[in-house]
Structure formats: C-alpha cells, structure tokens
Amino acid sequence: MISLKDVTKKYDDFTAVDSISMNIKKGELMVILGPSGCGKSTTLRLINKMVPLTKGTIKVRGRNIDDIDDVDLRKSIGYVIQSIGLFPHMSVARNIGTVPNLLNWEKEIIENKIDEMLRLVGLSPEKYKDKKPSQLSGGEAQRVGVARALASDPDIVLMDEPFGAVDPINRLRLQREFRQIQKSLNKTVLFVTHDVDEALLIADRICIMDHGKIIQIGSPEEIVLKPENDFVRKFFKGEGVLNLLSREKAIDYLVLEKNLEYEGVGDLNLREALSQLLSQGTERLVFSEGFLTINEIIIALRSDKSDYTK
Amino acid sequence: MTRLKDKQTLIIGILSMLTFIISPIVRIKPNRISMGELVSSIELFSFFSLGILFLWAIIIALSFYGNKRRYSYQILISILLLISIVLLIPIKAERLLMGTSPRISLSQGFYFQLLWVYLTIFISSKKTSQSLAINALFILLPLWVFYYTSTIGLFDDLSLMKEFLTKKNQFYNNLIVHGTLTVFSVLSGMIIAIPLGFIAYRYKKAEDKVMIPLSIIETIPSLSLFGILLVPLSRLGRIGVLSNLGISGIGWAPAYIALTLYTLLPIGRNTLSGFSSVDKGIIEAAKGMGMKPLEILFKIEFPLAFPVIFTGIRIAFTQTIGGAVLAGLVGGGGLGTFVFLGLAEASPDLILLGVIPIVILTIAIDYLLRISGEAIRSGIYD
Known part of the structure; x- marks a missing residue:
C-alpha cells in the first residue's frame, strides 16, 4: 500500500531521514517507534508531501508520489496530528465534513457521513454535532480528530502521536477503540509514537528508528523477544515482554474445565493475569471457564501470531 | 443594618x-x-x-x-x-x-x-x-x-447654543468634512496596512522592514508631519490635474495623508498579531487535509485573525476622529476649525462647539464598532 525505497531527507547538513526502506501492507497498522528527533515524524510527513523528499522513491497505492498532485494526495490520505488542529471557528460537524466538502460531496451524503463518523468514535451525533471545539474535553477533541481524518473514507491514515495529549486513562481507552475501528474498517495506518506501551498495544508491526535510520522492523513479539541490538533492548527497559502480554486475552489461553463456583474471566489480559498470579502467590488462577498457570502464559509468548511477518 | x-x-x-x-x-x-x-x-x-x-x-x-x-x-x-x-x-x-x-x-x-x-x-x-x-x-x-x-x-440663551446658531451652516459642513476625512483615512489605512501586516506575517524577513517604518511614522508629532508634507504637496499642487483636485501644501490633502499614515500602525500591527495568533497546528492540519494555500488563507487564517484585525480598525477609527481636529490647523476643515478659532478668539464655548461633537462621535463610533465587532465574531464562530 505504501512503499518507501532508499528515502532520504536532508535539512542543509542535517540528515533527518537516512536512506530508509519499508513496505506497509493493506490493512496493516505499522507503528514507527523511536526517541524524539529520530526522524519518525519526518518520515510520516514525507509520505503526504508535507515535507519534500531529498532522495529515494515513495509509492502510495503503487503510484510514485512525485507524479501525484500534493493536494490530491493529501485529500486521499487521512491525517491526525498531536495538536489535533480542530478548526475553532467551525462546529464539530463542519470540522468532520472538511475533506468531504473539499471533495465536493453532496450535502446529504456529508450529513450522513458526519453522523456515522461521530457514532464510530463513540460520540452521540445529537449531542456533539453543533458543539464548538472549545467545548470539548481533550479526549473528545481527539475522537473528533480521528473522525475527521476518517470522514472521506481514506484507505490510508497517517497519525502523528495522535493520543499524546490525552490523560493516561482516556489514552488507553482511545488506543483500544482505535485499534478496533482500524481492524473493522481495514484501514492501512502508519502511526508515529515514542510511547512503547502504545506501540506494543496497537501495532501489527513496529519499526524502530534512531538517528534517521531503521534499526529493526518486525512484529511486536519479534522486536521484544529477538531484539536486533542493545538499543532496541534498552528501549523496552527489559519489560517489553509484559507489554506483549497485555495484547493477549486470557480467555484464549485457558485450560478449559468448568468451575461454576468461580467468576468468569471477562476480558482480562495475560499481563493482568500474571499480576494476579504473583500477587496471590498461587500456581493457578481459576475462572468459571477454565484455569491458567504460568505455563500457559509462557506458551502464549512463544506462539507466533503475526500475520504480517510471514 | x-x-x-x-x-x-x-x-x-x-x-x-x-x-x-x-x-x-x-x-x-x-x-x-x-x-x-x-x-x-x-x-x-x-x-x-x-x-x-x-x-x-x-x-x-x-x-x-x-x-x-x-x-x-x-x-x-x-x-x-x-x-x-x-x-x-x-x-x-x-x-x-x-x-x-x-x-x-x-x-x-x-x-x-x-x-x-x-x-x-x-x-x-x-x-x-x-x-x-x-x-x-x-x-x-x-x-x-x-x-x-x-x-x-x-x-x-446658552452660550454654546448661541455659538452654534451663529455658525450653524459652518458647523454642519465641518461635521461632514470631519466625518468624511475620518472614514476615508481609515479606509485608505485598511487598504494599505492589512496587506502590509499580512506580508509581515507571511514573510518573516519582511517583518522588521514593514513594522519598523510604521512605528517610526507613529512617533512623528503631527505638526512636524504637516511640515514634512507641506513641501512635496505644494510641489505636486503645481501640476494642473492635481491642483484641480485641490491638492496643495495646506487644506484637506496633508490632513488626509497624515491621518492615513497614523492609522497604518494600529491596523498593520493588529493584522500581523491577528494572523500570528492562529495556532500553527490548525494550519498544519488544514494543509495535511489537502486544502490549497488560498483555501487555508480564506477559510482558516483570515476568519480566525479577523477579530484582532477588526480591533485594530476600531482603534484607528477612534484615534482618527480625535486626530482629525488637526485638519483645522492646516485649513483642512473639520470640527478642529472651531477649536482653533475658539483658541484664537479666547472663546471657550466655541472650543466646546468643536470638542463636544468629537467626544460624542468617538464614544458612539467606538460603541457601534464594538457591537458590530461582536456580531462579526459570533458570525465567524458559528
């Protein structure tokens, strides 16, 4: 869907992006992870031509972006940035309708799309449509930002630390919901962040960057369990494996047996399960559907579930 | 209690x-x-x-x-x-x-x-x-x-009324001249200073080159400015077409030019700060969504900057109504005529005949512009 080949971006003497290549497949959520100044945002902005390329080729949907008009390219790609940039003088509805309006869609279709998008991001259209951005909380504004990026139904969405300004509790909710939306709509997403937890929670594949270069690309499991070098290892502070566990639902790894006197497992994840095992000091956690021991958790880590690395 | x-x-x-x-x-x-x-x-x-x-x-x-x-x-x-x-x-x-x-x-x-x-x-x-x-x-x-x-x-029997009655026609003429001078000076100031302020905003290198001259103009005392304008304007007044228009070293021309020059700083500076106050993230988002530069300017930047620009215009207006008194000094007419005549004749009531309408006009225009500014603002933010 998006392919970068030997892409380089130089600002005078400073090389922001240094000859990187990667392929992002349709429906994939690729996270570019790295410390500030590693060139991850620049890479993102090269793709929708917000920043001109110095060397290399970028192809979007198989076409070289040099051959596509800047404005047309940008209209075809959803874009969310950390500051969100909602237009303060327009209602939530008009904000969401921005790109459909630029594309000259019919009024009625735009109206329907606005309602649909608001519902998609979990905001009631009746309540939020006529609000001004200044009347929204940080989390709500971020949802509207996502709705705006998805309104024209682009198959590609670029996101630059979109949840960076939201408080931790809301951020986790937004990340989970966004992951679901992305899977159900089968969007191709390139997502930039410096937040390790966020990357491991939502990514299909992670691309680790430092000083403008790609250090490693792979599934979260590969990155955490087979780090390429010390830089990657240090990035996860040795706790990456715990983050991996939070991607897995406990219910998928239970040893099945009926224990009706116990409570159901719910949507407990393996990280929480491990934490319960340790805090209770027992060997097995029993739920109404089955039980879980440390063995199941280790098995979960060893199994390779990535569809994109094969 | x-x-x-x-x-x-x-x-x-x-x-x-x-x-x-x-x-x-x-x-x-x-x-x-x-x-x-x-x-x-x-x-x-x-x-x-x-x-x-x-x-x-x-x-x-x-x-x-x-x-x-x-x-x-x-x-x-x-x-x-x-x-x-x-x-x-x-x-x-x-x-x-x-x-x-x-x-x-x-x-x-x-x-x-x-x-x-x-x-x-x-x-x-x-x-x-x-x-x-x-x-x-x-x-x-x-x-x-x-x-x-x-x-x-x-x-x-009021002395003020007696002054008014003897100078009734003159009063209305001067009131009209005063108003016309003010309106045209501010309009000309807008036409010149809004683009200047925009240039200062868009091209960072031009900012000092634009804003410093405007500030310098503002520091020139009005009497000196008339003096500076006197020579070139009287030269220009010798050219047939221009002298037919009434351009000369004294009269309406120097007053109009001086008043226009004084409106440049408030309007230009507010245009610059209005545009600068627009959040860069908003412009980045607009660009990233595929808006063309002109669409960004007219749909995003200008509407968001306008309330601040309008405040500059309001300041220019109230300042010019007062400043136009000086037109009376160079024979440009306006309510200042009564002020300077009153000073010459040592007649305080004649001075008041010029000053009172200026005060009323200033308060009224300021009030009207405030209301319309609010209306425009809520129109933009709708």
Missing part, C-alpha cells in the same frame, strides 16, 4: 453631592467677551437643588440594597438627574440674565454632574443584563428630550 453592596456608586453619589454644593454650575455673562459671574447650584436652583440632592441620596441608598434590579433604578434616576439638570439650568438662569447679549456659560459644576451621571450609568449598565433595546432606549430618551426642548428655543 444592611451591608454595603456597591462601593463605587456610593463614592460617586457622595462626590456628586459634594461637588453639587461646592462648585459653581454656570457663569452668567452680559456679552460674549466679558468674564461674567459664577453662580453656584444652590443659588441657581434654589429649592430645586434639594430635589437634585434627594435623587443622588436615592442612588446612594440603593448602593446598600442587594437586589439586582437596583442597577436599572440607578440608571433611570441618573437619566432623570441628567434631564432635570440640563432643563433646569436655562429655566432658572433666565431671571439672572442682563446686558446687551446675555448668555449662560456652563461651568465646572455642570461638567462634574455630567461625569458622575455618566459614571453611574456606565458602572450600572455593566452589571445589568438588560437587552440592547432597553440600553438604546436609555440613551435615546434623554437625547430626544434635549432635541425637542432645543427646537422650542429653551437653550437659546
């Missing part, structure tokens, strides 16, 4: 009673040039002064009273005070008039009363949430009363 609710009106009330008793309210002159004699309020109004003091006492009493509606009462009483003082002066002063061309000149006591009434109305109207229509009624009611009573000749 009721607790004091409103310190401001209490102080104003006490001060107004004091100044009413102490300060002379009018000066009775037997003719235009003689000094005449000061008359105190008590002397002039005799027992009506008790009525005036009583009304102020009510305003003071109301400031101890917590109810929200008291502000409306205070405004109403202030207007009543204004009307009664203005109407009582000519009625009660008539018996004191003597001489060849007797006249009543308003004195400090009157202006004090005017100030206190204005302050009471100003403070109270800030605290009431009454509708615009009622506010307008409060302003228009006394104006109508004064207009009506002046048509039946009540104020004919």
Whole structure:
C-alpha cells in the first residue's frame, strides 16, 4: 500500500531521514517507534508531501508520489496530528465534513457521513454535532480528530502521536477503540509514537528508528523477544515482554474445565493475569471457564501470531 | 443594618453631592467677551437643588440594597438627574440674565454632574443584563428630550447654543468634512496596512522592514508631519490635474495623508498579531487535509485573525476622529476649525462647539464598532 525505497531527507547538513526502506501492507497498522528527533515524524510527513523528499522513491497505492498532485494526495490520505488542529471557528460537524466538502460531496451524503463518523468514535451525533471545539474535553477533541481524518473514507491514515495529549486513562481507552475501528474498517495506518506501551498495544508491526535510520522492523513479539541490538533492548527497559502480554486475552489461553463456583474471566489480559498470579502467590488462577498457570502464559509468548511477518 | 453592596456608586453619589454644593454650575455673562459671574447650584436652583440632592441620596441608598434590579433604578434616576439638570439650568438662569447679549456659560459644576451621571450609568449598565433595546432606549430618551426642548428655543440663551446658531451652516459642513476625512483615512489605512501586516506575517524577513517604518511614522508629532508634507504637496499642487483636485501644501490633502499614515500602525500591527495568533497546528492540519494555500488563507487564517484585525480598525477609527481636529490647523476643515478659532478668539464655548461633537462621535463610533465587532465574531464562530 505504501512503499518507501532508499528515502532520504536532508535539512542543509542535517540528515533527518537516512536512506530508509519499508513496505506497509493493506490493512496493516505499522507503528514507527523511536526517541524524539529520530526522524519518525519526518518520515510520516514525507509520505503526504508535507515535507519534500531529498532522495529515494515513495509509492502510495503503487503510484510514485512525485507524479501525484500534493493536494490530491493529501485529500486521499487521512491525517491526525498531536495538536489535533480542530478548526475553532467551525462546529464539530463542519470540522468532520472538511475533506468531504473539499471533495465536493453532496450535502446529504456529508450529513450522513458526519453522523456515522461521530457514532464510530463513540460520540452521540445529537449531542456533539453543533458543539464548538472549545467545548470539548481533550479526549473528545481527539475522537473528533480521528473522525475527521476518517470522514472521506481514506484507505490510508497517517497519525502523528495522535493520543499524546490525552490523560493516561482516556489514552488507553482511545488506543483500544482505535485499534478496533482500524481492524473493522481495514484501514492501512502508519502511526508515529515514542510511547512503547502504545506501540506494543496497537501495532501489527513496529519499526524502530534512531538517528534517521531503521534499526529493526518486525512484529511486536519479534522486536521484544529477538531484539536486533542493545538499543532496541534498552528501549523496552527489559519489560517489553509484559507489554506483549497485555495484547493477549486470557480467555484464549485457558485450560478449559468448568468451575461454576468461580467468576468468569471477562476480558482480562495475560499481563493482568500474571499480576494476579504473583500477587496471590498461587500456581493457578481459576475462572468459571477454565484455569491458567504460568505455563500457559509462557506458551502464549512463544506462539507466533503475526500475520504480517510471514 | 444592611451591608454595603456597591462601593463605587456610593463614592460617586457622595462626590456628586459634594461637588453639587461646592462648585459653581454656570457663569452668567452680559456679552460674549466679558468674564461674567459664577453662580453656584444652590443659588441657581434654589429649592430645586434639594430635589437634585434627594435623587443622588436615592442612588446612594440603593448602593446598600442587594437586589439586582437596583442597577436599572440607578440608571433611570441618573437619566432623570441628567434631564432635570440640563432643563433646569436655562429655566432658572433666565431671571439672572442682563446686558446687551446675555448668555449662560456652563461651568465646572455642570461638567462634574455630567461625569458622575455618566459614571453611574456606565458602572450600572455593566452589571445589568438588560437587552440592547432597553440600553438604546436609555440613551435615546434623554437625547430626544434635549432635541425637542432645543427646537422650542429653551437653550437659546446658552452660550454654546448661541455659538452654534451663529455658525450653524459652518458647523454642519465641518461635521461632514470631519466625518468624511475620518472614514476615508481609515479606509485608505485598511487598504494599505492589512496587506502590509499580512506580508509581515507571511514573510518573516519582511517583518522588521514593514513594522519598523510604521512605528517610526507613529512617533512623528503631527505638526512636524504637516511640515514634512507641506513641501512635496505644494510641489505636486503645481501640476494642473492635481491642483484641480485641490491638492496643495495646506487644506484637506496633508490632513488626509497624515491621518492615513497614523492609522497604518494600529491596523498593520493588529493584522500581523491577528494572523500570528492562529495556532500553527490548525494550519498544519488544514494543509495535511489537502486544502490549497488560498483555501487555508480564506477559510482558516483570515476568519480566525479577523477579530484582532477588526480591533485594530476600531482603534484607528477612534484615534482618527480625535486626530482629525488637526485638519483645522492646516485649513483642512473639520470640527478642529472651531477649536482653533475658539483658541484664537479666547472663546471657550466655541472650543466646546468643536470638542463636544468629537467626544460624542468617538464614544458612539467606538460603541457601534464594538457591537458590530461582536456580531462579526459570533458570525465567524458559528
């Protein structure tokens, strides 16, 4: 869907992006992870031509972006940035309708799309449509930002630390919901962040960057369990494996047996399960559907579930 | 004992009673040039002064009273005070008039009363949430009363009125000249300074080159500016076409140019800061969504910058109404003509004939522009 080949971006003497290549497949959520100044945002902005390329080729949907008009390219790609940039003088509805309006869609279709998008991001259209951005909380504004990026139904969405300004509790909710939306709509997403937890929670594949270069690309499991070098290892502070566990639902790894006197497992994840095992000091956690021991958790880590690395 | 609710009106009330008793309210002159004699309020109004003091006492009493509606009462009483003082002066002063061309000149006591009434109305109207229509009624009611009573000749003995009556045609002409000069100077200033401010915003390197000259112009004293303009304009005035237009070293041309130059800084600076105040993230988002540069300018940047730019225009307007007085000095007409003529003839009432309409115009225009600014703002943010 998006392919970068030997892409380089130089600002005078400073090389922001240094000859990187990667392929992002349709429906994939690729996270570019790295410390500030590693060139991850620049890479993102090269793709929708917000920043001109110095060397290399970028192809979007198989076409070289040099051959596509800047404005047309940008209209075809959803874009969310950390500051969100909602237009303060327009209602939530008009904000969401921005790109459909630029594309000259019919009024009625735009109206329907606005309602649909608001519902998609979990905001009631009746309540939020006529609000001004200044009347929204940080989390709500971020949802509207996502709705705006998805309104024209682009198959590609670029996101630059979109949840960076939201408080931790809301951020986790937004990340989970966004992951679901992305899977159900089968969007191709390139997502930039410096937040390790966020990357491991939502990514299909992670691309680790430092000083403008790609250090490693792979599934979260590969990155955490087979780090390429010390830089990657240090990035996860040795706790990456715990983050991996939070991607897995406990219910998928239970040893099945009926224990009706116990409570159901719910949507407990393996990280929480491990934490319960340790805090209770027992060997097995029993739920109404089955039980879980440390063995199941280790098995979960060893199994390779990535569809994109094969 | 009721607790004091409103310190401001209490102080104003006490001060107004004091100044009413102490300060002379009018000066009775037997003719235009003689000094005449000061008359105190008590002397002039005799027992009506008790009525005036009583009304102020009510305003003071109301400031101890917590109810929200008291502000409306205070405004109403202030207007009543204004009307009664203005109407009582000519009625009660008539018996004191003597001489060849007797006249009543308003004195400090009157202006004090005017100030206190204005302050009471100003403070109270800030605290009431009454509708615009009622506010307008409060302003228009006394104006109508004064207009009506002046048509039946009540104020004919006022020195100010006498000056007005002898210079009636001149007054209206100068009023029109003053207004035209102001409007055209501000419009020209907008046409020049809004693009300049935008250039300073868009091209960082140009910012100093644009803003510093504008600031320098603002520091030139207006008299020197007329002097600077005198030479080139009188040269230009020798060219046939231009002299037919009335361009010369004196007259409307230097006044118009000087006033326009003075509007450049407030408008240009506010244009620059208006555009600069637009959040960069918003512009980044607009660009990233595929808006063309002109779409970003007209749909995003300009609407968001406009309230600040409009404030600059409002400042330029009020500044120019006052500044246009100087046109009178270089023969450009306007209300300044009366001010400088009054200074030359040592006639304070003639000066007032020029100054009072300027004050009223400034307040009125500022008020109107504030309201329309709000309306435009809420229109943009809809």
